Amino acid sequence: QSVLTQSPSVSAAPGQKVTISCSGSSSNIGRNSVSWYQHLPGAAPKLLTYDNDVRPSGIPDRFSGSKSGTSATLGITGLQTGDEGDYYCGTWDGSLRAVVFGGGTKLTVL
């Protein structure tokens, strides 16, 4: 059981928008910065956003991160078939003294 809770799956049609949620607690998301990662089949995980809502250079503005209280959200607009894969949130947990990830959300672009 992951410390951070994500919905197991989400799906939408090409061109549509999805949001992926990540729920935690005051010892992790509530106090610390959240990052989001994309893990496509056969590839290395890829950083999508960090510091809750900052996109690294090269990440299209279709991807956006946000945080409120003990929850974080990844938004993806203009869905493409190439976006299909697994998405993970991550942060530091001060009580556990550990990095914690969500269980992952599988995105299907129908």
Add this chain to the structure above:
Amino acid sequence: EVQLVESGGGLAQPGGSLRLSCAGSGFTLSDYSINWVRQAPGKGLEWVSFIFVTGDPIYYADSVKGRFTVSRDNAKKSVSLQINSLRVEDTAVYYCARVRGNSLTTQYFDYWGRGTLVTVSS
């Protein structure tokens, strides 16, 4: 181009040992903290260990504490993960990831390797 490459994975028996290595290119590995993350078959990402740029502090997930040892040799530009007392549940792809951010609480992983597969089976 920044790249991280893991090596050392393979098939091992329960109770055995393996030593994984993480090498970096396109940047100076000794300037960065490194995390190890694993993914068991059909499962999500699981954080394993963190080693600070100087080698201290070091943190481990409870599931590996006492069995895994992370170290770094900045002169050799490598980070290693010694895995002892292997268990079947340690079977996973092991990734090393470069850490950015100003502190533990703001850290994120900006580059990851493609991973090395560890299979524990008798």
